[in-house]
Amino acid sequence: MERLTIKDIARMAGVSPTVVSFVINNKPGVSSSTRKKVIEIIKETNFRPSLSSRRLILKKSFNISIVVRKGASPFNNLFYFEIAQGLLEKSKEYGYNIVFTDIPALGDKFEFPEIIKQKDTDGVIFFQDTESYILNEIENLGIPCVVIDAHPDNDAYSYVMADYEKAAYTATMHLIENGHTDIAFITSCTSPNFYTQVFSGFKKALDGKGISIPSSWIQIDANDERNEESAYECMERILSTKNKPTAVFCAVDMYAASAIKCAKAHGYRVPEDISFVGIDDIILSRYIEPALTTIRIDKKLMGSLAMEMIIKKIDGQHVENVIVASDNLIVRDSVRNLRPE
Amino acid sequence: MERLTIKDIARMAGVSPTVVSFVINNKPGVSSSTRKKVIEIIKETNFRPSLSSRRLILKKSFNISIVVRKGASPFNNLFYFEIAQGLLEKSKEYGYNIVFTDIPALGDKFEFPEIIKQKDTDGVIFFQDTESYILNEIENLGIPCVVIDAHPDNDAYSYVMADYEKAAYTATMHLIENGHTDIAFITSCTSPNFYTQVFSGFKKALDGKGISIPSSWIQIDANDERNEESAYECMERILSTKNKPTAVFCAVDMYAASAIKCAKAHGYRVPEDISFVGIDDIILSRYIEPALTTIRIDKKLMGSLAMEMIIKKIDGQHVENVIVASDNLIVRDSVRNLRPE
DNA sequence: ATGAAAGCGCTAACAG
DNA sequence: CTGTTAGCGCTTTCAT
Numbered sequence: 108m109e110r111l112t113i114k115d116i117a118r119m120a121g122v123s124p125t126v127v128s129f130v131i132n133n134k135p136g137v138s139s140s141t142r143k144k145v146i147e148i149i150k151e152t153n154f155r156p157s158l159s160s161r162r163l164i165l166k167k168s169f170n171i172s173i174v175v176r177k178g179a180s181p182f183n184n185l186f187y188f189e190i191a192q193g194l195l196e197k198s199k200e201y202g203y204n205i206v207f208t209d210i211p212a213l214g215d216k217f218e219f220p221e222i223i224k225q226k227d228t229d230g231v232i233f234f235q236d237t238e239s240y241i242l243n244e245i246e247n248l249g250i251p252c253v254v255i256d257a258h259p260d261n262d263a264y265s266y267v268m269a270d271y272e273k274a275a276y277t278a279t280m281h282l283i284e285n286g287h288t289d290i291a292f293i294t295s296c297t298s299p300n301f302y303t304q305v306f307s308g309f310k311k312a313l314d315g316k317g318i319s320i321p322s323s324w325i326q327i328d329a330n331d332e333r334n335e336e337s338a339y340e341c342m343e344r345i346l347s348t349k350n351k352p353t354a355v356f357c358a359v360d361m362y363a364a365s366a367i368k369c370a371k372a373h374g375y376r377v378p379e380d381i382s383f384v385g386i387d388d389i390i391l392s393r394y395i396e397p398a399l400t401t402i403r404i405d406k407k408l409m410g411s412l413a414m415e416m417i418i419k420k421i422d423g424q425h426v427e428n429v430i431v432a433s434d435n436l437i438v439r440d441s442v443r444n445l446r447p448e
Numbered sequence: 449m450e451r452l453t454i455k456d457i458a459r460m461a462g463v464s465p466t467v468v469s470f471v472i473n474n475k476p477g478v479s480s481s482t483r484k485k486v487i488e489i490i491k492e493t494n495f496r497p498s499l500s501s502r503r504l505i506l507k508k509s510f511n512i513s514i515v516v517r518k519g520a521s522p523f524n525n526l527f528y529f530e531i532a533q534g535l536l537e538k539s540k541e542y543g544y545n546i547v548f549t550d551i552p553a554l555g556d557k558f559e560f561p562e563i564i565k566q567k568d569t570d571g572v573i574f575f576q577d578t579e580s581y582i583l584n585e586i587e588n589l590g591i592p593c594v595v596i597d598a599h600p601d602n603d604a605y606s607y608v609m610a611d612y613e614k615a616a617y618t619a620t621m622h623l624i625e626n627g628h629t630d631i632a633f634i635t636s637c638t639s640p641n642f643y644t645q646v647f648s649g650f651k652k653a654l655d656g657k658g659i660s661i662p663s664s665w666i667q668i669d670a671n672d673e674r675n676e677e678s679a680y681e682c683m684e685r686i687l688s689t690k691n692k693p694t695a696v697f698c699a700v701d702m703y704a705a706s707a708i709k710c711a712k713a714h715g716y717r718v719p720e721d722i723s724f725v726g727i728d729d730i731i732l733s734r735y736i737e738p739a740l741t742t743i744r745i746d747k748k749l750m751g752s753l754a755m756e757m758i759i760k761k762i763d764g765q766h767v768e769n770v771i772v773a774s775d776n777l778i779v780r781d782s783v784r785n786l787r788p789e
Numbered sequence: 790a791t792g793a794a795a796g797c798g799c800t801a802a803c804a805g
Numbered sequence: 806c807t808g809t810t811a812g813c814g815c816t817t818t819c820a821t
Contacts, residue, residue: 129800159500160798185522505796
């Protein structure tokens with residue numbers, strides 16, 4: 108079965124291909140009667156114009172690449188997927204394909220995927236922190252890009268990120284509102300921007316209530332590569348101080364999972380002896396024991412916002428970076444209320 | 449900066465576009481000296497032929513769509529991601545784009561994504577169970593497809609799936625080898641094929657040792673939609689029988705997670721009082737307490753096999769369905785050894 | 790071994 | 806308002 112072309116439709120409708128093209132593209136300059144006729148035939152025949160031809164003449168690929176980091180942790184992968192769903196939904200409205208690619212893990216020999224080298228993409232969306240030389244190269248190729256959930260040092264690139272300061276503030280305040288004043292803090296500091304945000308949110312909450320804590324309760328050596336062990340060690344250090352905190356705020360749910368494991372291993376009950384809050388609301392958080400109270404980061408929203416941004420950029424419009432509100436507290440079982448009822 | 453074309457390269461090399469096309473496509477009929485010259489210039493200029501043109505003339509999209517179910521559980525998403533990585537790796541070798549799409553959740557009004565309607569895809573890969581009328585429609589459109597990790601009722605469609613019978617057998621044998629003979633079983637039966645496989649693996653292990661169990665220990669009403677509650681209820685039913693099993697085999701890790709939760713809630717210690725094994729090795733399994741002993745299903749392998757299949761089908765070759773070996777036991781902490789040391 | 794030319798299916802001047 | 810026509814950048818037949 109031969110594929111229909113615009114010519115066939117034109118013949119069937121008794122008009123020229125131009126006219127058909129016009130109605131397909133919703134352009135003015137066609138009498139409403141012919142337009143109606145053409146539309147009817149298109150519907151009847153279930154005709155779709157060849158994307159390949161349009162790509163060629165329009166010099167547009169109708170592809171948007173999403174690039175993820177090879178060898179990212181499974182938990183990050185889960186994020187990716189949530190983000191991807193946001194992207195996908197939006198992409199449909201605009202007629203773009205979402206094509207999935209990856210780049211080597213941090214530190215490995217870097218190379219762009221073929222789709223980018225061939226410029227078979229109208230825009231690219233990076234997931235999470237991306238070295239700026241990569242972003243530079245993309246820019247050099249003249250391809251618009253936006254990065255999702257990174258913590259950029261400057262505003263040279265478009266991004267959509269979560270408001271981690273607000274998240275940290277909300278998490279810490281929840282502890283305070285439950286009567287905690289002896290609050291420890293576990294975070295990473297590999298991304299300066301992330302660290303700054305999360306720390307200042309934490310501090311703001313404490314300062315607002317005039318709470319002070321020993322510096323040994325601030326542990327900044329968790330990191331994503333050795334997630335589990337690093338956060339575990341942070342918790343051990345906190346537990347080895349003379350005064351024990353009644354609660355610990357973890358910058359990321361994964362750290363909380365490890366820290367809780369550590370606390371239990373040392374004979375503490377959670378939340379009876381020590382309470383925990385995290386940020387992210389990863390799927391795991393519902394399954395650890397006790398289920399983790401946390402701040403939900405809306406990855407799907409971030410995905411659809413990023414999609415809107417990249418499309419604007421492709422269309423040559425100016426875009427503002429966006430920071431999505433991140434104060435959605437999910438109360439589960441990891442925080443004990445110290446207040447008298 | 450204007451994009452280079454095959455014409456430019458031809459001019460620079462002092463040959464005709466035809467020749468350039470020939471060398472790009474590795475076709476014979478070019479003297480090795482001119483070939484060398486052309487190759488050199490291509491390298492120098494970093495030239496890549498326009499994919500759009502090739503698509504048009506070759507009538508090939510160089511796209512392979514992967515279609516996932518909208519609203520699938522986050523756990524499935526994680527599977528998807530692993531599969532996607534397998535696909536991705538392979539796709540690079542063949543120069544296809546992997547484009548990500550979704551279809552409505554089971555039961556919702558069905559519609560194909562645009563990329564398929566437009567036939568802007570050379571093949572499609574479905575993730576997990578897919579209604580056969582959908583597969584039929586794709587076939588009608590003349591687009592090759594393969595489905596991954598489904599449990600097809602017949603062999604009309606190409607698929608790659610895990611050997612769940614073997615997995616079930618291996619899991620159950622592990623229990624038996626640890627001295628268990630009172631073994632309960634939690635599964636779903638919504639997919640007849642899956643149920644049959646898993647049940648016969650379980651039975652085979654039991655029969656081999658002449659073990660018999662009360663039928664009330666066989667609970668088949670777990671299901672993926674209400675994962676958590678359904679498996680929990682299955683476990684409650686098992687616990688309400690007069691004789692308690694010393695172990696339970698769960699057809700899927702998720703069921704094990706819920707069943708363990710249930711056992712603990714009823715005051716049983718795991719694995720001291722009751723042992724558990726699952727199948728899948730989802731990420732969660734390492735994090736529940738105790739960490740779950742399970743059979744690993746290699747989703748990434750399934751992805752890359754599916755990619756090889758779809759490419760063969762696109763090239764008009766015959767393909768055999770593949771069943772990937774699934775007896776990789778991952779021993780963790782959820783099984784107690786009843787045997788004297 | 791190389792080149793000229795046609796054409797894939799569409800869009801967009803331009804002419805009528 | 807409608808039609809003619811010239812490409813987009815490649816592949817491929819057919820001459821040479």
